[in-house]
Amino acid sequence: MSLFTSLYAARSGLRAASSGIAVVSHNVANAATEGFSRRRIVASTSEPVRLGNAWFGTGVSVKGVSRVTDQLIAERVVRITGKEARATSSRDILSSLEKVAFDGSTGRSSADLLSAFYDSMRRLSTDPSDRSLRAAMVTSGVALADNLNQTSRSMTETLDGIVAELRATVDGIQEKLDKIASLNRSVAQSGQSLGAGDFADDRDQLIAEVAEELGATVDFTNEGQATLFVGGHAIVSGGVARTLAIGGTPAAPTITVSADRGVIDLTALAGGRFGGMMDAFNTTSGLLTDLNTFAADLATNVNTQHTAGFDLNGVAGIDFFTVTAGTEGASIAVDATIEADPGLVAAAGAVPVGVGDGDNLALLIGLEDGLNFSGATVTGEDALADIFAELGREVSTADLNSQALATEKSDLAELRESVSGVSLDEEATSLISWQAAYQASSRVVTATNQLLGELMEMVR
Amino acid sequence: MTLIRTTFIGRLNANGREVSKLGARLGLAQIQAASGIKYNRASDDVGRVSRLHGLREHLADQTVFEENATWSFGMMTHVDNALEEMKDVLTKARELAVQLGSESYNDQDRIDGAVTAQGLMDQLVQLGNSEVNGRYLFAGFAWDAAAFDAAGVYQGDTGDPSVEVASGVNAATSFDGSALLQGTTDIFAEVSALVAALATGNATNVRAQIDGLESSVEQIGSAFVTAGYEANKADDALTLAQNLSLALTEQVSDIEDADQVETYTLLAQLKTAYEASLQVTSASRSDNLFSRL
Numbered sequence: 001m002s003l004f005t006s007l008y009a010a011r012s013g014l015r016a017a018s019s020g021i022a023v024v025s026h027n028v029a030n031a032a033t034e035g036f037s038r039r040r041i042v043a044s045t046s047e048p049v050r051l052g053n054a055w056f057g058t059g060v061s062v063k064g065v066s067r068v069t070d071q072l073i074a075e076r077v078v079r080i081t082g083k084e085a086r087a088t089s090s091r092d093i094l095s096s097l098e099k100v101a102f103d104g105s106t107g108r109s110s111a112d113l114l115s116a117f118y119d120s121m122r123r124l125s126t127d128p129s130d131r132s133l134r135a136a137m138v139t140s141g142v143a144l145a146d147n148l149n150q151t152s153r154s155m156t157e158t159l160d161g162i163v164a165e166l167r168a169t170v171d172g173i174q175e176k177l178d179k180i181a182s183l184n185r186s187v188a189q190s191g192q193s194l195g196a197g198d199f200a201d202d203r204d205q206l207i208a209e210v211a212e213e214l215g216a217t218v219d220f221t222n223e224g225q226a227t228l229f230v231g232g233h234a235i236v237s238g239g240v241a242r243t244l245a246i247g248g249t250p251a252a253p254t255i256t257v258s259a260d261r262g263v264i265d266l267t268a269l270a271g272g273r274f275g276g277m278m279d280a281f282n283t284t285s286g287l288l289t290d291l292n293t294f295a296a297d298l299a300t301n302v303n304t305q306h307t308a309g310f311d312l313n314g315v316a317g318i319d320f321f322t323v324t325a326g327t328e329g330a331s332i333a334v335d336a337t338i339e340a341d342p343g344l345v346a347a348a349g350a351v352p353v354g355v356g357d358g359d360n361l362a363l364l365i366g367l368e369d370g371l372n373f374s375g376a377t378v379t380g381e382d383a384l385a386d387i388f389a390e391l392g393r394e395v396s397t398a399d400l401n402s403q404a405l406a407t408e409k410s411d412l413a414e415l416r417e418s419v420s421g422v423s424l425d426e427e428a429t430s431l432i433s434w435q436a437a438y439q440a441s442s443r444v445v446t447a448t449n450q451l452l453g454e455l456m457e458m459v460r
Numbered sequence: 461m462t463l464i465r466t467t468f469i470g471r472l473n474a475n476g477r478e479v480s481k482l483g484a485r486l487g488l489a490q491i492q493a494a495s496g497i498k499y500n501r502a503s504d505d506v507g508r509v510s511r512l513h514g515l516r517e518h519l520a521d522q523t524v525f526e527e528n529a530t531w532s533f534g535m536m537t538h539v540d541n542a543l544e545e546m547k548d549v550l551t552k553a554r555e556l557a558v559q560l561g562s563e564s565y566n567d568q569d570r571i572d573g574a575v576t577a578q579g580l581m582d583q584l585v586q587l588g589n590s591e592v593n594g595r596y597l598f599a600g601f602a603w604d605a606a607a608f609d610a611a612g613v614y615q616g617d618t619g620d621p622s623v624e625v626a627s628g629v630n631a632a633t634s635f636d637g638s639a640l641l642q643g644t645t646d647i648f649a650e651v652s653a654l655v656a657a658l659a660t661g662n663a664t665n666v667r668a669q670i671d672g673l674e675s676s677v678e679q680i681g682s683a684f685v686t687a688g689y690e691a692n693k694a695d696d697a698l699t700l701a702q703n704l705s706l707a708l709t710e711q712v713s714d715i716e717d718a719d720q721v722e723t724y725t726l727l728a729q730l731k732t733a734y735e736a737s738l739q740v741t742s743a744s745r746s747d748n749l750f751s752r753l
Contacts, residue, residue, distance in 0.1 A: 115517040119524040125623045354601025356621040389509040392502025421467035428749035
């Protein structure tokens with residue numbers, strides 16, 4: 001056993017302590033970095049040497065730096081992140097639509113205006129020949145039609161906005177998938193160095209983001225490689241990222257992934273913000289169809305009765321509302337000639353028209369309580385209430401889901417933090433112990449050096 | 461109780477989440493307190509959407525029903541006044557027939573009496589053409605022109621103008637005079653016949669008109685019943701609409717309006733919790749070993 005062996009052992013101690021302090025400073029520096037997993041030195045005793053019958057230690061050997069993680073928790077965080085993002089995204093989109101469509105605070109919702117339309121007819125019935133009352137009825141019809149147009153426009157804009165955002169989202173996701181594949185390669189190449197953990201942290205952060213965007217799930221191999229799936233189809237496997245694309249039509253957008261065996265449609269499988277946007281798209285699309293049906297029924301009911309009556313000139317009534325098939329909500333309007341001349345309102349039931357003849361008006365008013373909407377099953381007011389209730393139900397359900405999942409996500413984040421997060425108290429303790437180890441090793445170097453010096457003096 | 465490893469960031473994040481949640485709830489409570497409204501969107505309470513729509517529709521209807529019932533009742537008051545005066549005229553005509561049908565009057569007296577009877581006929585036609593602001597009360601739908609000509613021949617139409625005063629209930633605003641005043645007995649024809657009978661100077665002819673004139677008074681009696689029925693309907697509808705307005709307003713308010721006491725209490729609680737949460741977050745800033753090294 002030579003003094004040099006001791007010197008080498010002390011040097012390995014100094015090196016290990018330096019590495020330990022480097023890891024502590026890295027941990028402390030990243031204490032607030034999102035997705036960072038604390039690092040630990042992986043060290044063991046160096047290979048001992050045998051002198052005679054005795055084995056002597058040669059110091060410490062730093063094998064590498066490890067990330068303190070729990071892959072089960074990491075996978076659960078990824079899964080819950082996607083679910084929470086889906087509910088939140090759907091809620092946010094539908095909630096803003098609801099704010100426009102259901103303005104309960106002003107009393108100017110389409111349901112209020114429908115009621116006002118019939119009430120304007122009731123007022124007109126006091127004097128069906130009164131032009132100002134006729135004009136008021138026409139104005140009420142215009143206000144109702146405008147409101148339906150506006151609601152329909154909001155829904156269409158929401159749908160267009162969702163499709164545009166889907167495209168932007170997929171472009172962003174593709175970049176992230178490519179990066180994840182690249183980081184998977186870097187992790188594989190860098191072994192257990194301090195930098196390898198950083199690659200893994202960056203990759204896991206991106207995985208969390210893709211999970212949030214697309215509801216992807218992840219599997220980690222024993223070698224630390226991440227495989228990303230959407231509905232059981234791999235979108236990143238090791239160092240390879242597959243290509244995503246938005247397709248379909250504006251009325252039915254789709255998302256696909258190019259796989260070895262062709263193109264796979266992921267539309268119904270994708271979750272996360274994408275899934276939430278698709279949920280909101282489908283709900284809005286359904287509501288728009290319902291609104292179109294309502295507008296079509298309203299026009300049909302009113303027009304059928306209106307054409308059965310006679311206007312102030314004794315001429316048979318014309319269609320009160322005009323609509324374009326397929327876009328009834330957006331296109332419904334009071335006929336332009338009636339809007340210009342309220343005398344064309346067909347209030348009378350027979351010719352010659354008496355100025356007080358409101359027989360047809362009474363039948364028009366009767367439409368309010370008739371089951372003549374949605375396949376002759378409900379009143380107009382109930383048909384509108386159903387539309388708004390459906391929207392409200394979707395918002396409310398998404399909100400409840402979002403809140404529940406956010407709580408679950410917070411709990412998991414807390415759990416992940418408890419395993420992988422940086423405790424400043426622990427790091428401070430660690431710093432003290434590495435500092436002490438460094439000081440001690442340097443004392444050993446000094447002492448050994450002194451002994452070697454004395455040995456040299458003996459030779460001189 | 462399981463103790464898990466905690467970190468500074470973990471604690472800070474947990475505090476942050478609580479502060480954020482409390483902040484959101486506080487914001488909502490502040491909006492409620494400021495606006496006084498707790499129900500702004502369907503998702504605030506999905507189960508009540510249909511009910512709220514129904515209540516609002518009925519409430520809006522009551523406003524129109526009140527207006528219409530008031531209008532109908534007012535018109536029936538005018539009809540009632542006209543009928544009252546018609547009854548007086550017909551009673552006078554009957555009394556004239558009884559008086560001049562007596563043998564104690566001579567033929568010339570009866571011929572002179574025809575002038576008085578014609579005056580009553582003119583009065584009756586005038587009352588049949590009663591109008592309010594240009595609206596003839598007994599002209600049916602053709603209310604913009606006189607209902608009867610000078611001979612008492614009907615010029616109007618057979619429509620019965622009405623307005624809706626309650627859901628599915630209509631009350632008259634004026635009448636088809638041919639049905640109301642000439643239905644069973646034509647009151648104008650009876651008075652015209654009296655005029656003609658008096659002009660002959662024959663007492664028997666005059667006496668023959670008495671039954672017809674009595675029937676005319678009865679005709680007016682039925683008209684009173686019809687107009688009274690419509691007036692009562694309008695009056696009842698008015699009371700109903702007013703009561704319903706109050707009840708419906710209260711029900712809408714129960715759904716939409718925030719309870720002020722509850723809102724302010726909640727606001728105070730949330731404010732206290734929010735401030736406490738902020739203080740805890742702030743205090744945890746320097747709470748680690750590094751600050752003591």
